[in-house]
Every structure is written in structure tokens, then in C-alpha cells.
Amino acid sequence: MADIEALRLLTTELKSIQTLPDPPTSYDGIEKFDTITTKVIDHAFNTTQHVARYGEAISAMLEEMRSELNQTTKKIEEQIKRALVGTNGNLPSKDMDYLLLLQKLEMKKLRLEEFMIQTQEIMDKVKQGVSVTNGDIELLKGCLGSWMDDKTESYQAEQKRLSDERDKRDEEARNAKAAEKRRREEDEERKRKEEEERRQKEEEERQKREKEEQLKQEEEERKLKEDEERKRKEVEDRIQKEEEERQKKEEDERLRQEEETRKIEEMERMMREAEERTKLEAKKKEEEEKRRRDPANWTPHTYRRPDGESYSFHRDICCHVFAMPDTLQEEDLECLASDEWRENDEHILAIGEQLASSLTEVKLKEGDKDLKEPIRICVPHCSVYDSSDEVIIKASIDGGEWTNHQPVTVPSRQTSHPDLNYAGIDVANFRSVKVLAVAKTRSQEFSVDKSGISQASSLDKNIKLFVPRDTFHTPTKLKLEIRQMKDHILSFATQYYDHCRNVLSTSSVMAITCDALTEQPIELDLTRSAPKDKRTTEKGRYIHLYKCRGENWKIAESEIKGSPTDVSINLPSRKDAYIVMEIEGRWGSPNEEFLKAADELYFHSNASIVRVVAKQRADNPHILILHCVRREQVSLRLSELERLGYSVGPDTSKEFVLVDGQAIIVRCSGNITMTPESEVQVIFHAYMDSAKSEVILQAVDEYKQKEFKEYVGHLHFEVVKDSREGAIYIKTSGSLPITLPKRVMQQPRTLRARIRFPHYLTTLAKFLAKKLTIQAKDDSWLKAISSLGSRREMENIRRRAATRCVNPNNEYEICEIILQDWMKSKPVQEDKIKPIIRALKDCNWMALSDECEKLINIHKNYLSDECMSEMASKMPNDWSSLARKLGLSEEDITSCNNGSEGSNEDEAFRMLCKWRVSDAVVNSGIDVFNDLLGALETLQNCNDLKEHVRQTINLISKE
Known part of the structure; x- marks a missing residue:
């Protein structure tokens, strides 16, 4: 390195x-x-x-x-x-x-x-x-x-x-x-x-x-390759010869086997095709039978109410009956619907159940009927506005006990009114069946086997159910209902009920129902929500109560778990139904008082606070209408009554707490009485909204009370005791002052123009003639018109109409004259609308029949003389400008002025009466008020009339 x-x-x-x-x-x-x-x-x-x-x-x-x-x-x-x-x-x-x-x-x-x-x-x-x-x-x-x-x-x-x-x-x-x-x-x-x-x-x-x-x-x-090639060629020639001989033998054998296989396969194919054809035919028959037995493919038989009542929840529909084709005809059944059934069947509704439909009864006209499949009966019912409630069906077959059923689905496209709410039930082997739709508190079902369960409720996350092991020896269904205690009910009870005065708050009412007796005590865990007012909880104590079937309320054993807001309530064994409630009461109050309070609170947990509205007609104060409505609907009901002419008399009564099906008796005292009965019973239903009655008032002695300008009396209200099992009765009453004028009421305004029959029949004849002659092919409109009466009668009317019309080739003119002559030929008291509607439906003019029903409803309820008079009172002085906008001729406008001895309101009244039978109204059809509002938008100084027309449009749209 x-x-x-x-x-x-x-x-x-x-x-x-x-x-x-x-x-x-x-x-x-x-x-x-x-x-x-x-x-x-x-x-x-x-x-x-x-x-x-x-x-x-x-x-x-x-x-x-x-x-x-x-x-x-x-x-x-x-x-x-x-x-x-x-x-x-x-x-x-x-x-x-x-x-x-x-x-x-x-x-x-x-x-x-x-x-x-x-x-x-x-x-x-x-x-x-x-x-x-x-x-x-x-x-x-x-x-x-x-x-x-x-x-x-x-x-x-x-x-x-x-x-x-x-x-x-x-x-x-x-x-x-x-x-x-x-x-x-x-x-x-x-x-x-x-x-x-x-x-x-x-x-x-x-x-x-x-x-x-x-x-x-x-x-x-x-050289080596040449030798090898020569030897190889010799061997190949020998092998090729042997191979050719072998292939020939194999080919002969293969052809023989193929022929045998082909014959076998051909036989198998023929057998397979025959078997597939058999299976296909059987499957096709099975599918056809299955489709035939499926209620979704059945055409319903529609039964209507004979009395012609048409509440918004049923629109004159009694029920729809679905039956398998070729098993039951429409004429085999008789269907009736009624709201006047409570006197004989007052125990149908259990406590907590609320009426949601009319009572519908379906009968077989001739003995027993062999039905291959159950028929499906669907009844219209009211909308359930409370999200904690659900609709179930109660049915009584051949006069037997009333039983609860979960409603089956009803395809809306199969019904005549898809926008209505329907609930259905499948019934077989019956002679008569009564069906009723009721609303009750939603429930949650648990399936409990020998091992038990511990599960929180999906209805309320603060409630948990614990069923220990060996409580049931076989799989058993357990149902849990949770009913919220409404704040206004609790406030009302603590104010007016003696036993509830020391109650500060309550939990939800929890009901547990088992299909079998419990072998072990079960527990209900409750997590108490944080109190809104801390001072209230500091001076109160919590009492846990339960009630079993056929027993009175008792104090339950409870245990606090972990947090003071978590409580476990122990329920005894050998029971199949429990009702549980937690009450917060003041210190020093005895437990017996809370036991009685629990009875009252449970009975009224599904109650409503109502008022009785009593109003008299402005043009005839002797006519009194009584409505029992929930307090949040009082102002709306007063507005509706005022629109209908009930604008005088007393206002509303004190507040009462009523459960569904409970009644109030109304009596008169003083110098005023009711006729023909001296007292009226008004039954309250939260969803049906049918607690109303109309009575006639008269003076007891016309020579008394001379010192008063009017006859004076009182209306007395008293809550009727509920006779159902478990019902609590707390006597509650109230009264309202009422008066009757002594002088004779002024006669209503009469028209100078002479009207042969009601204006809505004139409009109906024009409207129907126009629609039929436009929509009909060739002269098929004659078929619908001819079915209104006998052949001879209609031929005579037709012959007279041909001689009276200006243009014999004008089908519209001929049809209008025929309809008017037919209406005039009938007695005054005879209904002329139902035969027309029935004739249209028989000829499959369904849409036109519905449109005619809506048109008659509008003209009867919103274009009557009373309505025209009310509109005339809101009319500006220059009503002629509106008349021109509405299409009236100058001759019609002049006729409203000439010879008039009345005020501007009288002239406007006559103009509106001419307009409601004019061709413009006929062309507008059911949109008549929309066209009227459009004409008013171009005018000034008529805001009151515009607002009145808008309210009318809203009322029509809600029906």
C-alpha cells in the first residue's frame, strides 16, 4: 500500500x-x-x-x-x-x-x-x-x-x-x-x-x-446416412402397410359403432324431447295457474256506497274485492259500509286503538261459495299522521270474535283511486265478514328460544329487553310496544286530575305481550333521558310500576346499574302480558296515589285534547252544527265553517281529553232546545274526523225572555263514560251560551231570471254533450245517452230534440237538448246524476265519469247561490270589467243592469249567476276557478275576491 x-x-x-x-x-x-x-x-x-x-x-x-x-x-x-x-x-x-x-x-x-x-x-x-x-x-x-x-x-x-x-x-x-x-x-x-x-x-x-x-x-x-435411409424406408413401408390394414379395420368398427350410437342417440333425443315437451307444458300450466292465483293479477270488483257519501279518505268507495278469475262474480257479493255501527259494536276497539275507516261488511248473496283461493278485501282508510302508529285490520268472520290481522299489500294501480290509502285482508270460507281498519301503536317482535335474548329496542334506543335462559322451553314470539306519553296530555292530567297532581314526569308506556307464560322473571332496562329542568328532578323520586293481564297496578322491583339514569326493572314470572311505566313524583306522596295515577295516565296515553265547535248558519241561526276536533285544528275548522255560512253563534268549548271512540253528550238548557232529539251524542275519532252533528234549535217558549232582544240558552257538554274494559272515567263537563233571534229571518235573495232546474244540471248537460261529441267515434255517444232510460222513452226524447234544434246535423246541440229534456222529464226529488255516471261507466267512459263527478262537486259546493252571494259581496263596483274578462256578452251585462232595484252587490250576484252557466265555464270544466283567478289578476281593487278564490282552489285540491 x-x-x-x-x-x-x-x-x-x-x-x-x-x-x-x-x-x-x-x-x-x-x-x-x-x-x-x-x-x-x-x-x-x-x-x-x-x-x-x-x-x-x-x-x-x-x-x-x-x-x-x-x-x-x-x-x-x-x-x-x-x-x-x-x-x-x-x-x-x-x-x-x-x-x-x-x-x-x-x-x-x-x-x-x-x-x-x-x-x-x-x-x-x-x-x-x-x-x-x-x-x-x-x-x-x-x-x-x-x-x-x-x-x-x-x-x-x-x-x-x-x-x-x-x-x-x-x-x-x-x-x-x-x-x-x-x-x-x-x-x-x-x-x-x-x-x-x-x-x-x-x-x-x-x-x-x-x-x-x-x-x-x-x-x-x-455413406452412413444412405445405409440408414434405405433400412428406415424398408421398415416404414412395412409399418405403413400394417397401419393401413389396422386403420381399415378400425374404420369399419367405428362406422358400425357410430351407426349403433346414432340410433341410440336418436331414440334418446326423441324421448328427451317428449319429456321436455311434457315438462314445458306442465311448467306452463303451473305458471299460468300460479299467475292466475296471484292476487296481483286479479281484476278487482269495485263496490260503491249507496248513500253517495264521499269523504276524502274513501271517495264513495265501499271496498275493492280481488278474486281469482272464474270463481266469484261481482253480483255474488253484497258490500255495505257504514259509520253508524258503534251503538251495537262499541267494544270492537281496544284501549289504545283508533278508528281509521268505516265498518265494511261483505256478504255472499247465495249460501256458501267454493273458493279455490282466498279473496282479498281492501278497504280505504284515513292517513295516519302519527309516525309511531301503524294500520292493522280487525275482522269478524261469520259473526265470530274480532281478531287482529296485519294488512296485505294492495297494488294501487289495480284500484279505481290509486291515491287513496288501502288496507287488505285475505279471507276464505265465509258467509259474511266485517272488516275495519284501525291505527295502533307500532310494535317490535322478538323470537325467543330456550337460550333467551338481550336486545335493545329498535323503537327506542333507551329501552333494552333481557329474557334469561329457560324462560321459554320452545321458540316463542314476544311483542314490545312503546307508546310515548305526550307532554300536553301529562300537563292536562296534572292540572285537572286529582291523582296526577303530584306527578312531575313519566316515561313511555311499555307493553310486553308473550305467546306463552314466562318461566323466569324478565328484565326491562331503561335509560332515563337527561331532564330538561334539573331543579325538578332534585325534588322528585322515581317509582316503577307494572300491570299484568287481569290485575291492578303494582310497584315493581328496580335496580340502578352503573349510572343513576340506568335502571333495570324486574318483572315476575308466570305471566304473559305486562304494562310498565316509570313515574317521577314529589317526595312525601303515597305510593297508592301513584298507582291510581298510572291507571289514568295509561288510559289517556293515546288521548287527544279536543274542543267542541258550535256554529250557527248566518242566514238561518236555527241550524246549529257541532264539531268535536283536536285543539290544533280548531282555527282551520272555524275557517271552513265560516266559508260554508256557519259564522254566528258561540265559539268553542273548554278543552276535554278524549280517547278514540269516546263520546260527548250535548244538551240545551234555558229557553232554547234541540229538535227532534233533546240531546246529541258526538263520538270522537282522531283520524276519521267525523265527530260532527247538525241539529235544529228552537225556542221553548216564545213569550218568555221579553226583556232580551234574543232568546238565550246554554249548550251543556259532558264526557260519556267509556264502557270498554280497563277504561277510566273522570267526569268532565262544560257549557257555552247560545242565542236565537226573535224576529223573523229575512228571506234569501231571489233571482229575477227564472231557472227551470239547478244550474249545475244545466252546466253538466252542456259539458257532457261537448265531451261526448268530441271524444266519441262516429255516433257511439248515442249508446251512453240511450242507456239513461227505456228504449221507447229515449227514442221519443230524441225525436223531439231533432225537431227543436236549429241545425239537425249539429251533434253537440242534439246531445245537449236530449240531456236537458231527459232531466226535465224526471221528478224533482229524483237523483239525476247517478244514472248519468253509471251509464258512462257501463260504456267504459271512466275518465269522463270521474271528471263529471268532480264538476258536479265543484258546482254544488263552490258555485251555489250562497257562494255566489259571498263572492258578490267582495266584488268591486266596476263588476262589468270582470264580466267582459269572463266572456259575457254586452247583452248579458245590460240585462244584469236593467230593471235592477238593488245595490251593486245584487247586480254582481246576477252577473255571477249568468257566468256559472255560460259557455266559458263549460269550456273551463273543473279548472273554472283557475280561469276565474286568471281573469281577476288583470283587475285591481279586488284583493279580497282574489284571496277568496285562492282559498277555494286550495280546498278543491285537498279533496
């Missing part, structure tokens, strides 16, 4: 030179600077001479190594030549390895010589660099001496001289090195050419020997 040592020495000397101090600025430090510099330079000179000697030693060693390598190569070549003397210049193939070895040695020698040349060049550079370094050191010494001897000599001149000398020495060194390099390259080129000539000659001799040897071998191989 001497080379590394040399590098380290040179690096040390370089650092010593780099750390020399700067020359002094005065002559005082010259001697010291000279001493330090001379010492460093002498040491560096000695070191560089030592390194130069190392380079000379390496060069000498390389020359000696090159000489020794040439001698070794020559010895190897001579030994190979002596080894090949006995071969007459021909080298056997087995001695080729020796030649390859010789070639490899030659190549390695050339690479070694190139490396040594490169090394020699590097060492020359090292020696040259050392010389330069020594010269620089001498130059530095000379410069220092010159500087010290003669300060007057210019440093730049001395530097230039020294630089020229150094350049000269460098030039001489480069020239010497170039001459040496040229000499060395010439020697190497000469040696290379000699070596190439030698190698070329040897290669030619080798190739010649190889070619002769190759020709000899090829000749021998050719």
Missing part, C-alpha cells in the same frame, strides 16, 4: 504549504518568515524526491514484468509446436482445446501490455509532476532570495522571467515525452503487424486442415 502512503505524504505537504503565513509588511519579520518558509519548502522537496524515486521503481518493475511475460509466451508456443510435430501439420479435433488456450493467453497478454503502457504513461506524468514540483520549490526559494537581496527589482518582471523558464522546461518535457511516445507507438505497430502476419498464416493452415478433415467426415457420414 505504498501508493496510498505516497498520496498521504503529498497531501500533508500540500496542507503545510497552504497554511504558510502571509509575507510581512516590514523588514523586521523577514528573517522569521524566511526561516519558516525555508523549513517547509525543504521538507516538501525531500518528500517529492522520495515520491519520484517510488515512480522510478514502478517503471523499472513494469519493464521487467513485460520482458518476463514475452519469454513465458514464447516457451508456451514452442511446447505446443513440439507437441504437433507428429501430426504432419494436421491438428486433430481433440487438440482444439490447446489452440483455444493459446489464443486466450495471447489475448490476456495483449490486455496486460495495454495496461502496462497506460501505467507507464501515468508514472511518467507522476515523475514529470514531481519534477515540476521540485522546480517550483526551487523557484520559490529563488524568488524569496531575490526579494530579500534586491527589493528594487520588480516582482512582475521576476515572475515573467520565472514563468518563461518554467514554460520552456514544460515545452522541452512535452517534446521529449511526445518523441518517446512516437518511438513506443512505432515499436508497438511494428510488433503488431508481425504478430498479425504470423497469426494469419497459422489461421490459413488451420483452416486448410479443418476443410480436408470436414470433407472426409462428410463423405463417411453420407
Whole structure:
């Protein structure tokens, strides 16, 4: 590692030179600077001479190594030549390895010589660099001496001289090195050419020997191949002959087997095809039968109410009956729906259940009917607005007990009114069945086996049910209901009920029902929510109560787990139904008081706070209407009654708490009584909204109360005791003052224009004539018209209409006259609308029949004389501008003015009466109020009338 040592020495000397101090600025430090510099330079000179000697030693060693390598190569070549003397210049193939070895040695020698040349060049550079370094050191010494001897000599001149000398020495060194390099390259080129000539000659001799040897071998191989080819051909001919014979036998055998296989496969294919055809036919029949038995593919029979009532939740629909085709016809059943059933069946609804539909009864007209599949009865029901409630079906088959059923799905596309809510039940083998839709609290079902369960409720995350092991020996269904206690009910109870005055708060009411008796006590874990008012919880205590089937309320054992808000309630074994509640009560109150309070709170947990609205007609105060509505709907109901003309009389009663199905009795006292009955019972239903009654008021003695301008009396309200099992009765009553005018009511305004029959029949005749003659193909409209009466009757009406019309070819005019003559031919009290609707449906004019029903409803309820009078009172003075916008002619407008002895309101009233039977209203159809509002938007000073029309449009859209 001497080379590394040399590098380290040179690096040390370089650092010593780099750390020399700067020359002094005065002559005082010259001697010291000279001493330090001379010492460093002498040491560096000695070191560089030592390194130069190392380079000379390496060069000498390389020359000696090159000489020794040439001698070794020559010895190897001579030994190979002596080894090949006995071969007459021909080298056997087995001695080729020796030649390859010789070639490899030659190549390695050339690479070694190139490396040594490169090394020699590097060492020359090292020696040259050392010389330069020594010269620089001498130059530095000379410069220092010159500087010290003669300060007057210019440093730049001395530097230039020294630089020229150094350049000269460098030039001489480069020239010497170039001459040496040229000499060395010439020697190497000469040696290379000699070596190439030698190698070329040897290669030619080798190739010649190889070619002769190759020709000899090829000749021998050719003869050997010919012999082998001849033998191989003989063997192949023999084998080919044998193979052809074998193939022929195999081909014959294959053809025979293929023929047998083909026959077998053909027989199997025919059998398989026959079997597939049989399966396909059976599957097709099965699918057809399955599709035939699927209620989703059945066409329903629609039964309507005979009384013509059309509440928003049923639209005159009694029920839809789905039956498998060819098993039951529409005329085989009789369907009735009624809201007047509670007197005989008042125990149908259990506590907590709320009526959601009318009672529907379906009967078979003739004995038993063999039904292959159960029929599906679907009844319309009210919308359930409370998210915690669900709709179920209660049914009684052949007069049996009422049972609960989960409603089946009803495809809305199969019903005549898809926008209604339906609940269905499947029934088989019956003579009569009663169906009722009720709303009840949603429940969660658990399936419990012998291992028990511990599961949180999906209805309320704060409630968890724990059923221990061996509570049930077989899989048993367990149902959990959670009914939230409404804040306003609790507030009302604590204010008015004596036993609830010390109740501060309650939890939800939890009901557990099991299909079998429990063998082990079960637990109900309750996590109490954070109280809204911390002060209230600090002065209250929590009591946990439960009630089993047929028993009274009891105090339950409870245990606090972890947090004070986590409570575990223990329920006893050998029971199948529990009702659980947590009550927070004031300290010092006895437990017996809370047991009675639990009974009252449980009964009213699903109750509503209601008011009784009593209003009299403005044009006839003797007519009184009573409504029992929830308190949040009072203002809306008052607005609706005012729109219908019930705007005078008392306002609303005090608040009552009623459960669904509970009734209020209304009586009169003082000098006013009700007829024909002296008292009226109003039954409340939260969803049905049907707790209303209309009564006639009259004075008991017209000669009494002479000191008053009106007859004075009172309406008394009293909550009726609920006779259902478990019902709690708390007597509650109230009253309202009521008056009747003594003077005779003014007669209603009469029209000067004479009207033969109601305006809505005139509009219906025009509207129906226009629609039929436009939509009908050819004279098919005659079929619908002809079905209104007997053939002879309709022929006579048709013949008279043809003689009265101006243009006998105008079908619209003929159809309108026929309809009007038919209506006039019927008695006044006879319904003329139902036969028309029925005739349209029989002729498959379903859309037109629905449109006619809506049109009649609008004209009866919103275009009556009372409505026209109310609109006229809101009409601006310039009503003629609106008349022109509505399409009335100048002649009609003039007729409303001429001979008028009334006010502007009377004239506007006559104008509106002409407009409601005009062609513009007929063209508008059911959009008549939208067109009226459009005409009003172009006028000013009629904001009250615009608002009235908008409210009417909203009421129509809700129906």
C-alpha cells in the first residue's frame, strides 16, 4: 500500500504549504518568515524526491514484468509446436482445446501490455509532476532570495522571467515525452503487424486442415446416412402397410359403432324431447295457474256506497274485492259500509286503538261459495299522521270474535283511486265478514328460544329487553310496544286530575305481550333521558310500576346499574302480558296515589285534547252544527265553517281529553232546545274526523225572555263514560251560551231570471254533450245517452230534440237538448246524476265519469247561490270589467243592469249567476276557478275576491 502512503505524504505537504503565513509588511519579520518558509519548502522537496524515486521503481518493475511475460509466451508456443510435430501439420479435433488456450493467453497478454503502457504513461506524468514540483520549490526559494537581496527589482518582471523558464522546461518535457511516445507507438505497430502476419498464416493452415478433415467426415457420414435411409424406408413401408390394414379395420368398427350410437342417440333425443315437451307444458300450466292465483293479477270488483257519501279518505268507495278469475262474480257479493255501527259494536276497539275507516261488511248473496283461493278485501282508510302508529285490520268472520290481522299489500294501480290509502285482508270460507281498519301503536317482535335474548329496542334506543335462559322451553314470539306519553296530555292530567297532581314526569308506556307464560322473571332496562329542568328532578323520586293481564297496578322491583339514569326493572314470572311505566313524583306522596295515577295516565296515553265547535248558519241561526276536533285544528275548522255560512253563534268549548271512540253528550238548557232529539251524542275519532252533528234549535217558549232582544240558552257538554274494559272515567263537563233571534229571518235573495232546474244540471248537460261529441267515434255517444232510460222513452226524447234544434246535423246541440229534456222529464226529488255516471261507466267512459263527478262537486259546493252571494259581496263596483274578462256578452251585462232595484252587490250576484252557466265555464270544466283567478289578476281593487278564490282552489285540491 505504498501508493496510498505516497498520496498521504503529498497531501500533508500540500496542507503545510497552504497554511504558510502571509509575507510581512516590514523588514523586521523577514528573517522569521524566511526561516519558516525555508523549513517547509525543504521538507516538501525531500518528500517529492522520495515520491519520484517510488515512480522510478514502478517503471523499472513494469519493464521487467513485460520482458518476463514475452519469454513465458514464447516457451508456451514452442511446447505446443513440439507437441504437433507428429501430426504432419494436421491438428486433430481433440487438440482444439490447446489452440483455444493459446489464443486466450495471447489475448490476456495483449490486455496486460495495454495496461502496462497506460501505467507507464501515468508514472511518467507522476515523475514529470514531481519534477515540476521540485522546480517550483526551487523557484520559490529563488524568488524569496531575490526579494530579500534586491527589493528594487520588480516582482512582475521576476515572475515573467520565472514563468518563461518554467514554460520552456514544460515545452522541452512535452517534446521529449511526445518523441518517446512516437518511438513506443512505432515499436508497438511494428510488433503488431508481425504478430498479425504470423497469426494469419497459422489461421490459413488451420483452416486448410479443418476443410480436408470436414470433407472426409462428410463423405463417411453420407455413406452412413444412405445405409440408414434405405433400412428406415424398408421398415416404414412395412409399418405403413400394417397401419393401413389396422386403420381399415378400425374404420369399419367405428362406422358400425357410430351407426349403433346414432340410433341410440336418436331414440334418446326423441324421448328427451317428449319429456321436455311434457315438462314445458306442465311448467306452463303451473305458471299460468300460479299467475292466475296471484292476487296481483286479479281484476278487482269495485263496490260503491249507496248513500253517495264521499269523504276524502274513501271517495264513495265501499271496498275493492280481488278474486281469482272464474270463481266469484261481482253480483255474488253484497258490500255495505257504514259509520253508524258503534251503538251495537262499541267494544270492537281496544284501549289504545283508533278508528281509521268505516265498518265494511261483505256478504255472499247465495249460501256458501267454493273458493279455490282466498279473496282479498281492501278497504280505504284515513292517513295516519302519527309516525309511531301503524294500520292493522280487525275482522269478524261469520259473526265470530274480532281478531287482529296485519294488512296485505294492495297494488294501487289495480284500484279505481290509486291515491287513496288501502288496507287488505285475505279471507276464505265465509258467509259474511266485517272488516275495519284501525291505527295502533307500532310494535317490535322478538323470537325467543330456550337460550333467551338481550336486545335493545329498535323503537327506542333507551329501552333494552333481557329474557334469561329457560324462560321459554320452545321458540316463542314476544311483542314490545312503546307508546310515548305526550307532554300536553301529562300537563292536562296534572292540572285537572286529582291523582296526577303530584306527578312531575313519566316515561313511555311499555307493553310486553308473550305467546306463552314466562318461566323466569324478565328484565326491562331503561335509560332515563337527561331532564330538561334539573331543579325538578332534585325534588322528585322515581317509582316503577307494572300491570299484568287481569290485575291492578303494582310497584315493581328496580335496580340502578352503573349510572343513576340506568335502571333495570324486574318483572315476575308466570305471566304473559305486562304494562310498565316509570313515574317521577314529589317526595312525601303515597305510593297508592301513584298507582291510581298510572291507571289514568295509561288510559289517556293515546288521548287527544279536543274542543267542541258550535256554529250557527248566518242566514238561518236555527241550524246549529257541532264539531268535536283536536285543539290544533280548531282555527282551520272555524275557517271552513265560516266559508260554508256557519259564522254566528258561540265559539268553542273548554278543552276535554278524549280517547278514540269516546263520546260527548250535548244538551240545551234555558229557553232554547234541540229538535227532534233533546240531546246529541258526538263520538270522537282522531283520524276519521267525523265527530260532527247538525241539529235544529228552537225556542221553548216564545213569550218568555221579553226583556232580551234574543232568546238565550246554554249548550251543556259532558264526557260519556267509556264502557270498554280497563277504561277510566273522570267526569268532565262544560257549557257555552247560545242565542236565537226573535224576529223573523229575512228571506234569501231571489233571482229575477227564472231557472227551470239547478244550474249545475244545466252546466253538466252542456259539458257532457261537448265531451261526448268530441271524444266519441262516429255516433257511439248515442249508446251512453240511450242507456239513461227505456228504449221507447229515449227514442221519443230524441225525436223531439231533432225537431227543436236549429241545425239537425249539429251533434253537440242534439246531445245537449236530449240531456236537458231527459232531466226535465224526471221528478224533482229524483237523483239525476247517478244514472248519468253509471251509464258512462257501463260504456267504459271512466275518465269522463270521474271528471263529471268532480264538476258536479265543484258546482254544488263552490258555485251555489250562497257562494255566489259571498263572492258578490267582495266584488268591486266596476263588476262589468270582470264580466267582459269572463266572456259575457254586452247583452248579458245590460240585462244584469236593467230593471235592477238593488245595490251593486245584487247586480254582481246576477252577473255571477249568468257566468256559472255560460259557455266559458263549460269550456273551463273543473279548472273554472283557475280561469276565474286568471281573469281577476288583470283587475285591481279586488284583493279580497282574489284571496277568496285562492282559498277555494286550495280546498278543491285537498279533496
